[in-house]
Amino acid sequence: MSSNSNQPFTLSKSSTIEDFEAANKASTEQLKVSKPEVLELSAKGQTPHTLWIGCSDSRVNECTATGCVPGEIFTVRNIGNVVTNGDLACISAIQFAIESLKVKRVVVCGHTDCGGMWGALSTNKSNGPLDNWLLPVRNVRLEHLDELKATPDGPERNAKLSELNVLHSVEMVRRHPSFVKAHQQSGVEVYGLLYDVKTGYLKQVSGTRAATSDIEHVFNLGGN
Numbered sequence: 001m002s003s004n005s006n007q008p009f010t011l012s013k014s015s016t017i018e019d020f021e022a023a024n025k026a027s028t029e030q031l032k033v034s035k036p037e038v039l040e041l042s043a044k045g046q047t048p049h050t051l052w053i054g055c056s057d058s059r060v061n062e063c064t065a066t067g068c069v070p071g072e073i074f075t076v077r078n079i080g081n082v083v084t085n086g087d088l089a090c091i092s093a094i095q096f097a098i099e100s101l102k103v104k105r106v107v108v109c110g111h112t113d114c115g116g117m118w119g120a121l122s123t124n125k126s127n128g129p130l131d132n133w134l135l136p137v138r139n140v141r142l143e144h145l146d147e148l149k150a151t152p153d154g155p156e157r158n159a160k161l162s163e164l165n166v167l168h169s170v171e172m173v174r175r176h177p178s179f180v181k182a183h184q185q186s187g188v189e190v191y192g193l194l195y196d197v198k199t200g201y202l203k204q205v206s207g208t209r210a211a212t213s214d215i216e217h218v219f220n221l222g223g224n
Contacts, residue, residue, distance in 0.1 A: 080110075109166070
C-alpha cells in the first residue's frame, strides 16, 4: 500500500484502487482472526436484527458507532437521514427489511454538524437537486421556527434541527404500511438516535424513547 500522510485515516484522496484492495485484504484478514465465524455465516445469507436509516456523512458509520460486525445491520443512508414517501429507495428498503429480513427494530440516526441541516438552515440555495432533496428538512425547520430561533445559532441550532428531523423521519417510518402491520403483529419498534461526531456517542432523541428494557440491549444482542 502506498504511503498515506493523511493520518489517522487508512486511505486518502491520493490512494489508488490498489490501495483499496490492499486495505480490504488487511481488514478481512483481521476480521478472520477476531470473528472467524462471520464470513462463513455471511455466505449463508443475511439475518440482520436492525434496519438503520442514517446520514451519508463520512464520519457516521453504524458499525463503528455500535461495534457491530457485517450481517447485523441492514442500512439505508442519504443526506440528512431523510424518510419521505417520494424516495422509493428508502421506502422499498423499509418494506424489504421488515417483510423479508424480519428485522426487530428500525433506527433513524441523525448527527451533530450535519451538512444537510446546515443547508436547510441556510438562506442560500444552489438551485440544484440538493435543494429539492432538502425540502422536507426545510419544512421541518419552518414548522419549528420559534424553537430553533430560541436555540443559539451555530452548532447547537444544527443539532436541534437534526433532532427535529429525526423525529420527523421516525414519524414517517411509523406511517409506513409495512411498519404498521409488523408493529401490530410482532412488536417491531422504531427509535430515533443522535450521534455526536465529536464524542462518538449515541443518545436517544427526546420524543422517540422506547421501552427501557428493550433499548438497553439494542446493540448488545447475541443473536436476532
